[in-house]
Amino acid sequence: MTVYEFAKGLILEAGINVRKIMKEDIKVETKSNPxxxxxxxxxxxxxxxxxxITETYPNHLVIGEEGHGHHLKDEVGVVWVIDxxxxxxxxxxxxxxxxxxxGIYNNGNPYAGFVYDVxxxxxxxxxxxxxxxxxxxxxxxxxxxxxxxxxIGINPNWLTKPRLGEVFKPIVEEARSARAYGSAALExxxxxxxxxxxxxxxxxxxxxxxxxxxxxxEVGGVGTNLMxxxxxxxxxxxxxxxNEQLHSELIEQHFQKNNEIIELLQQRLKSNx
Numbered sequence: 001m002t003v004y005e006f007a008k009g010l011i012l013e014a015g016i017n018v019r020k021i022m023k024e025d026i027k028v029e030t031k032s033n034p035x036x037x038x039x040x041x042x043x044x045x046x047x048x049x050x051x052x053i054t055e056t057y058p059n060h061l062v063i064g065e066e067g068h069g070h071h072l073k074d075e076v077g078v079v080w081v082i083d084x085x086x087x088x089x090x091x092x093x094x095x096x097x098x099x100x101x102x103g104i105y106n107n108g109n110p111y112a113g114f115v116y117d118v119x120x121x122x123x124x125x126x127x128x129x130x131x132x133x134x135x136x137x138x139x140x141x142x143x144x145x146x147x148x149x150x151x152i153g154i155n156p157n158w159l160t161k162p163r164l165g166e167v168f169k170p171i172v173e174e175a176r177s178a179r180a181y182g183s184a185a186l187e188x189x190x191x192x193x194x195x196x197x198x199x200x201x202x203x204x205x206x207x208x209x210x211x212x213x214x215x216x217x218e219v220g221g222v223g224t225n226l227m228x229x230x231x232x233x234x235x236x237x238x239x240x241x242x243n244e245q246l247h248s249e250l251i252e253q254h255f256q257k258n259n260e261i262i263e264l265l266q267q268r269l270k271s272n273x
Contacts, residue, residue, distance in 0.1 A: 045084035081210035087183030101185040103210025113214025132218035144245035150197025153187040188212030198242030
């Protein structure tokens with residue numbers, strides 16, 4: 001069994017476990033703030049993934065949202081980047097619109113990505129160079145769109161921030177419309193399937209984007225930070241995920257014009273990491 005096949009089976013098994021645990025009591029705790037939630041399901045799912053990965057592949061490393069591998073920096077070898085429940089607020093309040101995400105990287109290079117929409121039982125997966133799939137169906141390359149005909153994924157809270165609002169409000173005003181889904185992994189998938197033209201956010205952790213980015217790249221999409229720089233699986237970053245045309249338009253006509261604000265944002269991300 002290849003690593004890809006193993007990961008595919010593992011994420012599906014983890015989803016089955018999540019659906020079983022949801023029938024029991026969900027215990028909710030807060031982390032950095034009252035809206036930053038973690039549940040017993042997040043913790044149990046990460047443990048399940050971590051234990052199975054390290055038992056099967058003792059030499060592989062794991063970075064997980066709930067504590068595993070946060071000390072890792074530019075490690076050589078195979079690294080799994082996992083988010084046991086991406087969209088915990090949705091999980092707690094809606095019992096849907098959340099995902100399990102896995103990105104696998106070998107010596108820093110993308111190997112395979114998985115995003116499992118648990119409640120809809122839909123697995124998005126890709127192996128680098130071999131295309132991306134929705135369950136067993138090959139996803140087509142995404143079409144290019146300009147901002148004026150694109151729907152943008154963005155959290156409306158960012159529009160209320162004094163300086164960031166200056167950057168994001170014109171994008172929302174020029175776009176055809178904007179949406180917030182509450183799960184970064186699923187929003188990246190919406191870009192990969194053409195439901196969104198792009199997804200932007202000033203801060204995202206590696207486990208939120210590692211799996212989806214590989215899938216997006218396989219359908220011709222582009223993912224970078226707001227300055228157009230390559231993303232690292234070892235640190236948080238600002239994010240733009242979009243079709244190629246829209247990505248270029250947002251970088252050149254919006255983010256470069258606000259270079260001072262974007263550079264300050266990037267400096268704060270590095271200092272807080």
